[in-house]
Amino acid sequence: MKKKTVLILIVFLLFVIGCATTQQQLLDSDSSQVQLRSIQTRAFTTTDKEKTLRTIIATLQDLGFVIDKADAILGTVSATKLKNYALRITVTVRPRGETQLLVRANVQYNVEPVTDPEPYQQFFIALEKAMFLTAHQVD
Template identity: 60%
Template sequence: MLNKSTAVRITLIAITTSTVLLTGCQTMKERVLDSSADGQTSVELRAIQSRAFDTTDKTKTMRTVIATLQDLGFVVDKADLELGSVSATKLSGYALRMTVSVRPGASGKNMIVRANAQYNNMAVTDPKPYQDFFVSLQKSMFLTANNVD
């Protein structure tokens, strides 16, 4: 049988351990939801990195993505049509790596293009490089859709 002081100690240890564990879980939850250094949530970052295009032609979209990256000074490292993925690097005084994925949208009536940029192995969260890429891609998609060379 436990005496009263031992039972109190065990209860206090259990409460302290539970509090520490719950605090750790809360901290981990905040890190997962607020992943970037500047306070952007992963949902906000995904919105910056993604665009939908009114086409169902994955091959044409992939070719346009590759051409756009090359126009912006990137060298294509890998391209896989089946996976819908293109990786490219820009080496002009810095190492900027861009990975672009192309997949059909949920409705099946469009293509979702998502770009992911890294600068010296750190994720780029600034919207500017993504905006520049998507503006150029949108122009190229328009020209391709209207058969303009």
């Protein structure tokens, strides 16, 4: 009888310890998610969502991506780059106030989310140049 009680107590303690660890990990991930979101997001001073989506598509193609899906109503573009790896990007566009659009990119390498700022910076640098050229009607 004592062995059964001790076994139940051990299982209960393991359960409680496991829950505490999971809760701490959830709390830790909140701050990293905020940092990741700041890396993934840029604001552009324009209200032309359709032109912005077309510029995003052109930028992704210039970077070697193949467009998988684009939805102007939802404001999303999904693309894949297959070159010795599977890099997938989803870009969303939504209004921010009355004069800006918020562009957010989400990159995955194979099936893992990319948290390194470098691919996001490369995408946004290329997009900023393309947005400038589009705004000034340079081909």
